[in-house]
Amino acid sequence: MKIIIVGAGIGGLSSAWSLTKAGHSVTLIEQGAIPNPLAASGDHHRIIRRAYGAAGGYANAISEAYEAWGELWADIGAVHLDSRGFIAVSREAGDEADEYREGLENGGYPLEIYDSVEALKRYPYLEEGSFRYAFFSPEGGALHCKKIATDTLRWLRENGAEVLENTQVIAVDTENGSVTIADGTKLTADKVVVTAGAWVTKLFPDITKDLTTYRTAVVYLDPPADLKAAWDASPVVLDVGGRTDGYILPPSGGGGLKFGSGLHKRKTPSADLDRVPVEGEGETIRDLFAPPLKRINEYRVTNVVTCAYTFTSDERFFATEMGKCIIVSACSGHGYKFGAAVGRRVARTVENGDVPLLKRWLRAETY
Numbered sequence: 001m002k003i004i005i006v007g008a009g010i011g012g013l014s015s016a017w018s019l020t021k022a023g024h025s026v027t028l029i030e031q032g033a034i035p036n037p038l039a040a041s042g043d044h045h046r047i048i049r050r051a052y053g054a055a056g057g058y059a060n061a062i063s064e065a066y067e068a069w070g071e072l073w074a075d076i077g078a079v080h081l082d083s084r085g086f087i088a089v090s091r092e093a094g095d096e097a098d099e100y101r102e103g104l105e106n107g108g109y110p111l112e113i114y115d116s117v118e119a120l121k122r123y124p125y126l127e128e129g130s131f132r133y134a135f136f137s138p139e140g141g142a143l144h145c146k147k148i149a150t151d152t153l154r155w156l157r158e159n160g161a162e163v164l165e166n167t168q169v170i171a172v173d174t175e176n177g178s179v180t181i182a183d184g185t186k187l188t189a190d191k192v193v194v195t196a197g198a199w200v201t202k203l204f205p206d207i208t209k210d211l212t213t214y215r216t217a218v219v220y221l222d223p224p225a226d227l228k229a230a231w232d233a234s235p236v237v238l239d240v241g242g243r244t245d246g247y248i249l250p251p252s253g254g255g256g257l258k259f260g261s262g263l264h265k266r267k268t269p270s271a272d273l274d275r276v277p278v279e280g281e282g283e284t285i286r287d288l289f290a291p292p293l294k295r296i297n298e299y300r301v302t303n304v305v306t307c308a309y310t311f312t313s314d315e316r317f318f319a320t321e322m323g324k325c326i327i328v329s330a331c332s333g334h335g336y337k338f339g340a341a342v343g344r345r346v347a348r349t350v351e352n353g354d355v356p357l358l359k360r361w362l363r364a365e366t367y
Contacts (some may be wrong), residue, residue: 001027001350002191003025003027004027004187007195010290010339010342012028012196015193018347020156021347027187027189028161032216040197040198041170041333041339042146044255044256045145047143048140049236050139051101051137053100053102054103056106056107057364060107062337063172065341069340069341072340078147081143081144085124085136087136087137087237095241114136116132119131119133128294136235144255167181170184173327176193177323197308197309197310199271200310210312210318210320212313213270214309216307216308217264220256220302224299233250235250236250311332315333316332317331317342319355320359
């Protein structure tokens with residue numbers, strides 16, 4: 001079949017990879033460069049982890065994600081995963097760290113629980129008296145986004161896929177399976193797959209009933225000199241407890257020490273708006289992390305990166321079919337880790353037409 005894929009974030013790249021491997025004629029279209037620094041999956045590194053609290057289906061689906069990443073590593077000839085594990089820090093009963101721990105225990109997955117004394121020995125960037133306990137799980141780490149995109153793009157070109165960078169799609173004809181690009185050119189295929197991330201609502205305005213676009217930012221930091229070695233050796237920090245909804249990626253794969261928080265997001269009518277960081281934004285994000293981090297004001301801001309992404313009301317993946325078009329979106333902030341597996345599932349769906357099964361898998365209802 002002839003397939004057009006709109007959007008070359010991790011969903012589009014991995015779908016193109018799987019469909020090309022299956023022998024289809026693939027055209028991948030991206031409005032910017034690949035990797036696109038404005039895309040949700042365009043940053044240096046992202047978390048992969050088993051913990052999902054009560055959303056046990058996604059915890060189980062990580063096994064398929066790891067297997068799919070392994071297939072991609074074999075094809076591109078490189079492993080862009082730093083398997084350093086992850087920790088979560090609990091500051092109050094019932095916080096997300098508590099929920100993640102309970103989910104891992106209920107699933108029978110490996111973890112080690114450290115009281116505050118032991119946690120301080122292992123992770124000296126934590127502040128004494130600011131948390132209840134921490135736990136470590138070996139099933140997690142950091143995926144190196146830019147390296148994955150660069151090598152997957154190379155593989156696609158080497159294996160016959162057509163890749164159009166800096167090419168904006170302005171319309172999709174779902175009934176006829178065609179797309180129109182900004183210069184007026186119309187391209188037609190047997191199937192169109194739209195993996196346009198936060199830009200999907202520009203192509204399909206009615207989809208805003210299911211998807212809400214948010215603007216957020218992450219901050220890169222230089223830690224105090226005496227804590228640098230601790231951060232270099234640290235696991236990924238999935239959650240810092242309390243209500244911060246904060247995560248931390250230590251330096252890995254060319255990316256520096258990165259802080260992000262679910263508190264630092266706001267609705268936006270367009271993924272193109274409000275993408276320039278404002279003065280003091282990095283410090284605002286940084287300061288959300290005390291507690292449980294000590295001496296937070298000594299962390300120096302080196303860069304702030306904005307991001308736009310979509311959410312569903314229940315924070316799960318989203319897919320729908322319109323004529324000859326399949327739309328996959330709404331990673332809801334946790335999608336990158338499943339990227340290679342999403343691509344394989346989309347490819348199967350293009351071949352077998354079972355969109356309901358794709359929807360159930362994306363919502364983790366098949367686990």
